[in-house]
Amino acid sequence: MKRDALVAAALCALVALVPLAGEAYWLRLGTTMLMYGVIAMSWNFIGGMAGYPSFAVAAFFGLGAYTGAVAQKLGLPMGLAWCLAGLAALAFAAALGIALLRLRGHYFAIASLVVAEVLRELVNSATDLTGGGMGLNLPLPAMRSVQAQAIFFYYAMLGVAALTFAAMLATVHSRLGFGLRCIQQNESAADMLGVNTTYYKVAAFMLSGVFVGMAGAVYASWVHYIEPPDVFDVLYSVKAIVMVLLGGAGSVFGPLFGAALFLSLEELVWRRFLEVHTGVLGLLIVLLVMFLPKGLLSFSRRLPRASKQP
Amino acid sequence: MLTLQILANGLVLGGLYACIAAGFSLVWGVLNVINILHGSFIVLGGYLAFFGYVKLGIHPFASILIATPLLFALGYAIQRALINRMIAAPVLLTLTLTFGLDLMLSNAMLAAFTADFRKLILEPPLGVATLGPVVMPVDRLVAMILALGLTGLLYLVLSRSRIGRAVVAVRMDREAAALMGVNVKSVYAVTFGLGALMAGASGPLLAMIFPISPLTGPVYLGKAFVICVLGGLGSVPGAMIGGLALGIVESFGTLWFGPEHATTLSFVLLIAILLLRPEGLLGRKGYA
Numbered sequence: 001m002k003r004d005a006l007v008a009a010a011l012c013a014l015v016a017l018v019p020l021a022g023e024a025y026w027l028r029l030g031t032t033m034l035m036y037g038v039i040a041m042s043w044n045f046i047g048g049m050a051g052y053p054s055f056a057v058a059a060f061f062g063l064g065a066y067t068g069a070v071a072q073k074l075g076l077p078m079g080l081a082w083c084l085a086g087l088a089a090l091a092f093a094a095a096l097g098i099a100l101l102r103l104r105g106h107y108f109a110i111a112s113l114v115v116a117e118v119l120r121e122l123v124n125s126a127t128d129l130t131g132g133g134m135g136l137n138l139p140l141p142a143m144r145s146v147q148a149q150a151i152f153f154y155y156a157m158l159g160v161a162a163l164t165f166a167a168m169l170a171t172v173h174s175r176l177g178f179g180l181r182c183i184q185q186n187e188s189a190a191d192m193l194g195v196n197t198t199y200y201k202v203a204a205f206m207l208s209g210v211f212v213g214m215a216g217a218v219y220a221s222w223v224h225y226i227e228p229p230d231v232f233d234v235l236y237s238v239k240a241i242v243m244v245l246l247g248g249a250g251s252v253f254g255p256l257f258g259a260a261l262f263l264s265l266e267e268l269v270w271r272r273f274l275e276v277h278t279g280v281l282g283l284l285i286v287l288l289v290m291f292l293p294k295g296l297l298s299f300s301r302r303l304p305r306a307s308k309q310p
Numbered sequence: 311m312l313t314l315q316i317l318a319n320g321l322v323l324g325g326l327y328a329c330i331a332a333g334f335s336l337v338w339g340v341l342n343v344i345n346i347l348h349g350s351f352i353v354l355g356g357y358l359a360f361f362g363y364v365k366l367g368i369h370p371f372a373s374i375l376i377a378t379p380l381l382f383a384l385g386y387a388i389q390r391a392l393i394n395r396m397i398a399a400p401v402l403l404t405l406t407l408t409f410g411l412d413l414m415l416s417n418a419m420l421a422a423f424t425a426d427f428r429k430l431i432l433e434p435p436l437g438v439a440t441l442g443p444v445v446m447p448v449d450r451l452v453a454m455i456l457a458l459g460l461t462g463l464l465y466l467v468l469s470r471s472r473i474g475r476a477v478v479a480v481r482m483d484r485e486a487a488a489l490m491g492v493n494v495k496s497v498y499a500v501t502f503g504l505g506a507l508m509a510g511a512s513g514p515l516l517a518m519i520f521p522i523s524p525l526t527g528p529v530y531l532g533k534a535f536v537i538c539v540l541g542g543l544g545s546v547p548g549a550m551i552g553g554l555a556l557g558i559v560e561s562f563g564t565l566w567f568g569p570e571h572a573t574t575l576s577f578v579l580l581i582a583i584l585l586l587r588p589e590g591l592l593g594r595k596g597y598a
Contacts, residue, residue, distance in 0.1 A: 053402035099585055105401045106344050110535050111584050114577045117532065121574040234528075238409055241402065275421055282413025289407040290395065 089213020324557025339544015355513020
């Protein structure tokens with residue numbers, strides 16, 4: 001655990017140096033990369049550790065974005081709005097988890113998939129508060145240059161990513177992480193041996209929501225304008241899964257690695273195939289699932305052994 | 311008076327929904343695969359009908375005869391070549407696989423046909439039928455009857471034909487079916503083909519009523535989700551009841567809450583049913 005933390009700290013310091021290079025393109029790319037990292041690591045809590053096929057990432061992201069945006073519109077300072085977005089996602093995940101985590105397999109997947117759709121429709125129709133389909137403009141931060149803003153949001157996203165990573169590292173090495181891996185392997189057996197599965201699963205679901213909610217709020221402030229189809233995009237959920245699959249999820253760095261790899265592919269693809277971008281993304285997903293499905297499955301084996309656990 | 315009209319609208323919509331969901335439910339129940347491609351299959355069937363009518367003058371109802379074998383072949387090929395290799399993999403992987411395939415198919419359609427919403431307009435129109443206080447366009451009425459007829463046909467195929475019995479046998483117990491000499495892989499491919507065929511059949515029927523665009527695929531897929539959960543998995547009568555129920559609920563929901571909440575209502579219904587009665591209204595436990 002100590003080694004992982006050190007590597008992460010070094011990585012964090014390295015990543016913190018990127019703004020010195022200063023180019024706007026790299027700043028934008030870096031901010032996106034950190035956001036994808038948050039999304040992938042968050043999905044890892046419920047999908048990688050507990051083995052529940054959650055498609056709720058888009059719901060948390062959109063909820064966070066709109067909570068942050070509406071809070072700022074009502075006059076809350078930006079930082080507070082972000083924290084509020086995290087709390088909203090946390091509370092929503094708790095309520096949703098208590099209800100949905102009794103389902104398994106396909107049923108859980110579908111239920112978590114439609115949650116984002118329901119939220120999008122609700123946001124769409126609550127025109128007074130959210131602007132509905134017109135979208136919502138956010139106040140510009142009081143900063144002199146565009147460059148300063150870009151650097152500010154880069155560091156903000158880095159903060160969220162670091163927080164997520166710390167939470168993941170702590171979870172993996174805690175009772176919670178151990179219990180979640182038991183649930184992934186055999187939920188009934190875990191239940192019988194005294195793991196409080198409901199409590200553990202809801203905790204994992206909450207962890208998978210809170211940071212995505214914050215990232216959503218930071219994203220909203222960063223791009224200044226959000227609309228329902230943009231932030232409740234089901235592709236966020238799918239991308240999270242693909243990134244974790246790509247990364248192989250062999251270590252705690254798997255999701256981060258997958259996010260970096262995925263973003264690189266996306267950048268290359270995006271530039272070359274603007275017209276068929278989603279089609280190529282689909283092809284990538286198909287190839288990945290067909291030929292590299294072991295990434296996800298090997299997750300539990302390469303993590304710390306049971307005997308090391310408290 | 312209004313209530314009767316809304317009920318009739320709901321029944322017509324519900325008949326089409328039953329047709330949408332029957333194939334999806336079959337694939338889910340037998341293969342244990344959620345086929346995200348289903349919505350795009352429906353849209354593809356719709357485009358076949360549209361271009362068949364506009365370019366070649368084939369009546370949309372007749373183009374069902376063209377769309378079904380094509381979609382069956384496409385579904386059979388996809389299952390044989392790709393999904394059969396992953397059939398034993400966890401839920402997450404098969405779901406992600408069909409999601410990726412759907413991205414490819416819908417993007418291909420977007421590139422080929424653009425995102426424009428196109429409407430198939432019959433010339434001359436079929437007119438309207440009046441029965442007491444209820445008014446109904448004839449094309450919708452025929453579409454509903456065909457949809458229910460096709461769904462009934464699927465039921466007959468499953469319950470009477472040799473291959474249909476094999477499909478049902480695999481659904482009940484894969485190992486036992488294999489021991490009795492059923493070629494499970496081939497049955498899987500036929501089942502997936504049948505699912506695609508039903509989507510291909512409902513495409514032209516829906517094209518008579520709703521505009522066609524690659525963007526409508528997810529909408530139909532969402533309906534199929536809700537109906538499957540409502541009616542229970544893998545049974546044609548379940549899809550029929552679920553489809554009719556959803557049609558009626560949506561019609562009255564639109565009346566009471568406004569059209570912008572129809573989707574929300576159906577999804578809230580889905581989540582409520584999942585929580586209270588996960589095996590569906592007609593379903594038996596054990597096919598999950």
